[in-house]
Amino acid sequence: MPISLIQPEFKVHIDYDKCHKCGRCVQQCGWGVYNFNERPIPDDAKCRACHRCVTYCPAHCITIKKNDLALRDNANWSAGLRTAVWRQAETGGVMLTGMGNDKPYQSIFDHLVLDACQVTNPSIDPLREPMELRTYLGRKPDAVSVESDGDGGFRLAEGSGVEKNVKLDTPIIFSPMSYGSVSLNVHRSLAMAAERLGILMNTGEGGLHADLYPYADNVIVQVASGRFGVNPEYLNRGAAVEIKVGQGAKPGIGGHLPGEKINKEVSETRMIPQGSDAISPAPHHDIYSIEDLRQLIYSIKEATGYKPVGVKIAAVHNVAAIASGIVRAGADYVYLDGFKGGTGAAPQIIRDHIGIPVEIAIAVVDQRLRDEGIRNQASIVAAGSIRSSADLAKAIALGADVVAIGSAALMALGCHMCQGCHTGSCSWGLTTQKPELTRRVDPEWGAERLTNLVHAWSHELQEILGALGVNAVESLRGSRERLRSIGLDQQTCDILGVKPAGL
């Protein structure tokens, strides 16, 4: 076999003076980096810098560094582009990758700053005062109408309630990640955490394993173009149903779960043969237009006794008009997935070059729905990528009701963002179905870490609200007056509806 022109990305260094020769690195590495011959011998080419071995080495003797080979500088042809050409010349294939867009696009969140109260209105201390994050996901009536209760009081008139909404204790939910792309233990961790947090996890397009049926009140069940695992019982095993049209990491294309990941349980849950590739088509073949979407939304509503039905789309150029159509088609929430959103597997070229930032998508969709007087008819869920409680607060100020976190949730479970999800060999036991790897995630441990993360962000959001002098998250939602931009051009500011700092 001719040699590859591609040099290893990382160098694995073992300090053999300290090494116990225990072989734990060999056992821990899912990528097969290590051979053991009296001592562990690393093959740099296989390393993805996931730090599983580093974390578990009892002697702390493993160091992973970038392979700092000099290439002649060329600002036009980056090392990554050169490597890609060599790789494609070797394989003739589409380059696959995992996780979100890693190109150095500007982060709009990082150019937005929040307000705080001084003198003319007081800030509120979240440690001493109530600070409310509760959020209702779903369609709200235009107005509340009441009737006399015959006793001097009032009661809700028929049809103006929000009982069909899903109550969230904090405006954070977990992003869809399918069973198959992630392990059952990851799904268990997410479901247990969602239940403890009073929020929702999302099945993704791979169905819901029977073990998770008890968590139905904290689950969004997804219906994607492959319809994997979709049956009437599945639809009724969730608090809400989501039609997945697109994903921020791969707008306009379908999914491909390789047959190696389809073991017996995945096969049963997805309702497809064991070992066969699970290929979701690019479009839904029963949705070629907006009126088709309406039919599917109402079919699902009929099948579920009118549970909330959301529609997930990738943020693309015309997102405002699309979202408006989705709301008019009867969706109870619109899920906007920005172009930095994660994925279990996507063509790199699609992931890195298609779609628009979620910040822009939230701003234009929220404004369009307001312009059309239908903002109350659907909630906006924003994702891709929400990296901290600051992003969360800014997304809400721009107009999102709720954010969804996927990459951050996986990181809570150990993910180091090595971008190898598509390989099925995740050393952290997350995006794999190999039993020796999946058992690395104890659902109880995972649920606790996820719960901690969401609690931490919620507390930080409360601190931000307190500084802003409001004590309920609905008073920040869409309140762009509380945001200012630094270093964004005027047109972007206008699109965001945010003034530059100083105005």
Added chain:
Amino acid sequence: MPRFEPLLERMPTTRTPEFVDRTAPGGAAGERPSYTAEAPFKIHGGCGLMGICDESGSLMSGENAIRAMAVQRDRGNGLGGGFAGYGIYPEFPDHFCFHMMLHDVRAKEEAEAVFDRHFTVDLAEPMPTRPVKGISDAPLLWRYFLKPDPHRLEETEMSEEDFVVHVVMLINSTVDGAFVASSGRNMGAFKGVGFPEEIGHYYLLEEYEGHTWVGHNRFPTNTPGWWGGAHPFTLLDWSIVHNGEISSYGINSRYLEAFGYKCTLGTDTEVAAYLFDLMLRRHKLPIELACKALASPLWSDIDRMPEEERALMRSLRAVYGPGMLNGPFAIVLGHNGGMVALNDRIKLRPLVAARQGTIVMVASEESAMREVLDAPDRVWAPRAGEPVIASVAGAEQPFHDDLHLSADEVSCAVTGVVETCETVEVN
């Protein structure tokens, strides 16, 4: 002798008074102010306020309102004070009374031309005023008792209320230098730049008798002193005085914009006025529930309510969440049927209430109650978000069923910003 000697020396203000010859034939030189000049930006400020209502409908002197504000003098900075009185024109109970602020005679002539086209004017007279130290550069102040011209009314096929608001809109937006300070029946607003006791004294309020009075003292941090910009805000017989700084202004205004209101003044009061209009008039919510939507109970309290009430409050909060006024405020809404006072949801601004027989009184400070009422039966601090509602026996409640204005028409009438409203007739 007047009892209204200033308690403190006048505070320095940002105003630079300049002489305007308002009675010069053909109008004063220079630019005439437009109400829209008020603020292209958000105005911050604090304030003092009061409201008093005799639920029996008995009349009391405006002196009560002045005294209540005088003891709260240091809540303002002399950049705005004002009052509204109800039941003050028993001689003209069925006439709409327009209190006008006019920059000069030309503005007056133009405004009167509009009146002549739309109304039968039964009395036009200068507002009675007296010179008061500290009050300067007052516009021409006139009042007109008028009724819609029956022919015009028939032509336009509007209700009387719609017709009147339409004319308010027309004057505020198209007649430079003319501003309608109030336009209701049997009520009037008296406001201007100065401390409220000076303003009250200037307008001879002690000679008026009303069943309900509201008063306001303003402490804006940055706004030019402009007579029209003082509180109360009015439309028809509604008046609003407000002390607060609404931290949720950004979303409140965007919420209202989705219903067609245009928030152009940058003031919290404007937002509060539109929210009341939306909830009371357009969505027909009872006042108690509108107050619960504006200053929502905490979820932890809602969760403990009986099932039926819980469902109602949950919906109210989920639906009107973007309209919830978050941040410090105390607000008094006056109308011909009484008044409503409301505090924010965690009581970040003061509001004290008292009852003495049939008299209900609210103010920013208890001192106002002690000044006006000799032996209150009860003085209490209303709980956060608990409205204090005073209703004059037998009076009509404030929710005009024959008002059919669109949101942009209301905005246009309140602000005088012509761009806010496409339907205003310019003739």
